[in-house]
Amino acid sequence: xxxxxxxxxxxxxxxxxxxxxxxxxxxxxxxxxxxxxxxxxxxxxxxxxxxxxxxxxxxxxxxxxxxxxxxxxxxxxxxxxxxxxxxxxxxxxxxxxxxxxxxxxxxxxxxxxxxxxxxxxxxxxxxxxxxxxxxxxxxxxxxxxxxxxxxxxxxxxxxxxxxxxxxxxxxxxxxxxxxxxxxxxxxxxxxxxxxxxxxxxxxxxxxxxxxxxxxxxxxxxxxxxxxxxxxxxxxxxxxxxxxxxxxxxxxxxxxxxxxxxxxxxxxxxxxxxxxxxxxxxxxxxxxxxxxxxxxxxxxxxxxxx
Numbered sequence: 001x002x003x004x005x006x007x008x009x010x011x012x013x014x015x016x017x018x019x020x021x022x023x024x025x026x027x028x029x030x031x032x033x034x035x036x037x038x039x040x041x042x043x044x045x046x047x048x049x050x051x052x053x054x055x056x057x058x059x060x061x062x063x064x065x066x067x068x069x070x071x072x073x074x075x076x077x078x079x080x081x082x083x084x085x086x087x088x089x090x091x092x093x094x095x096x097x098x099x100x101x102x103x104x105x106x107x108x109x110x111x112x113x114x115x116x117x118x119x120x121x122x123x124x125x126x127x128x129x130x131x132x133x134x135x136x137x138x139x140x141x142x143x144x145x146x147x148x149x150x151x152x153x154x155x156x157x158x159x160x161x162x163x164x165x166x167x168x169x170x171x172x173x174x175x176x177x178x179x180x181x182x183x184x185x186x187x188x189x190x191x192x193x194x195x196x197x198x199x200x201x202x203x204x205x206x207x208x209x210x211x212x213x214x215x216x217x218x219x220x221x222x223x224x225x226x227x228x229x230x231x232x233x234x235x236x237x238x239x240x241x242x243x244x245x246x247x248x249x250x251x252x253x254x255x256x257x258x259x260x261x262x263x264x265x266x267x268x269x270x271x272x273x274x275x276x277x278x279x280x281x282x283x284x285x286x287x288x289x290x291x292x293x294x295x296x297x298x299x300x301x302x303x304x305x
């Protein structure tokens with residue numbers, strides 16, 4: 001186990017380094033700079049600003065400064081949010097995105113897996129057909145369209161839920177539902193097909209012949225043999241939901257990482273773009289590692305070496 005953990009940490013660091021390097025050079029390959037949209041500065045002032053942020057140096061030297069700061073877990077000052085360090089912005093926005101993503105994950109897993117289980121147990125019945133229709137609709141409708149519809153009906157027409165901002169727990173309901181809709185639909189389809197495949201295996205008929213049925217059959221014998229595909233997608237899904245949907249946070253005016261990331265891209269705020277990208281990459285690596293560990297519990301045939 002120690003060897004596994006150390007090897008995964010090593011390869012995880014390589015992945016994070018590769019993502020940060022590719023993102024760095026892609027950003028600097030785009031024409032323009034972070035201060036091109038500002039009103040025209042006198043040449044000497046613009047030169048001093050570029051020197052302050054090392055923008056007057058060749059790209060490879062800027063990359064050296066960036067890697068040096070990253071090794072110390074420092075991202076430097078933001079280009080657009082004056083007198084603010086990127087670390088401070090992440091410390092302020094990451095908990096908001098994490099809390100929103102947590103509730104979206106709870107909704108997605110609860111409704112998605114439950115609907116998939118019931119659909120598989122009631123195969124080709126009315127509930128199964130309705131579930132397939134709703135899951136297909138949930139996957140097909142973009143999140144920003146669903147968010148707009150929820151704001152219109154529940155925020156403006158019915159006036160039962162707040163349409164934007166974050167003041168109390170009710171403000172999380174609409175964005176969490178908007179964020180969870182597509183993952184819930186996907187989990188419903190995935191858990192349904194996985195459970196149907198498990199139901200067709202010979203050991204299920206053997207267990208049923210022994211008189212095991214109902215909830216005991218589902219929770220003791222079926223789920224543990226059917227959840228491996230669901231766990232596989234939960235790794236990147238958790239990372240995506242925790243970091244928050246960029247569009248959803250922008251629509252609901254949520255002060256999370258996604259909202260700042262969109263602003264950073266439009267403003268060419270290089271340090272903030274890199275910081276959010278690295279946070280997302282680290283979460284992906286961490287969640288995939290936890291998925292590998294979970295495999296050993298769900299499926300004894302899987303051996304981690």
